[in-house]
Amino acid sequence: MGELRSIASDLADVERAERRERAAQRVEIKEREDDEGETVEPDLPPRAGRGVMIAVVLLVVVLSIWNFVLRGQNDSLQATLVAEQQSAAVINFGEPWTVVEQAAGVEGVARVEQGSLAVMVRGTDDRAPYVITLYDASGTRIHTEAHASVNQQVSWFRGPVSARAARIDVSLDRDTGQTVVFRAEDPALADS
Known part of the structure; x- marks a missing residue:
């Protein structure tokens, strides 16, 4: 002290x-x-x-x-x-497109609501590049963009999408070319 x-x-x-x-x-x-x-x-x-x-x-x-x-x-x-x-609102409440093709181990959904299109594909490889391509009813490409897989999932949203849009492809993009892993199309296209 x-x-x-x-x-x-x-x-x-x-x-x-x-x-x-x-x-x-x-x-x-x-x-x-x-x-x-x-x-x-x-x-x-x-x-x-x-x-x-x-x-x-x-x-x-x-x-x-x-x-x-x-x-x-x-x-x-x-x-x-x-x-x-x-995207979540469209996936939950939108009108489903018909899934035409899916690669083994891949599961996906495409839905449209009020002109907006949402796509979710699970089972993708996070190390691989993907390409999303939108086509009209005649098969003409409307839109293409590269997209990454995150947490083994490719999610894509486009709003508003062209009224001509009738098919969407999610493709694995490799040096040898693109391989479609998920394809969906407008049900009206399948009906015609």
Whole structure:
């Protein structure tokens, strides 16, 4: 306890000495102002002042860039979330297309609701590239895009899709060519 009291006393002495020193500097500055009639700023080391200013500017720039990046990511994630919600609604409540072809171990569904088309194919390989192709009733390609498998699933949503759309293929894209792993078509196409 005695040592702690001694340390506390020493700290109080140091603090009093600092106050005296600051007070003396203020008095000296005040005397200079009175003598010269102008304000005299205390001397700061020039390099320290510049260094602090550069650090502050760099910090502001880095934070601005970080904010811009985060906003871009947020917008992208928000758009993905909206598409996933719309896709889930179509998959759950849409009119099913007829599954014409499925590769072994692959299971899929394609549904349309209010002009939007959603496709979900499970059992895909996350390391392999896939291509989704949309065709009209005559077999003419309307739309093609590369798509990745995530968690052994290819999910695709397009809204609104062309009224001419009649068939969709999900193909495994290899150097040797594309192999259809899932194909579905509009039931009206099968009826005609």
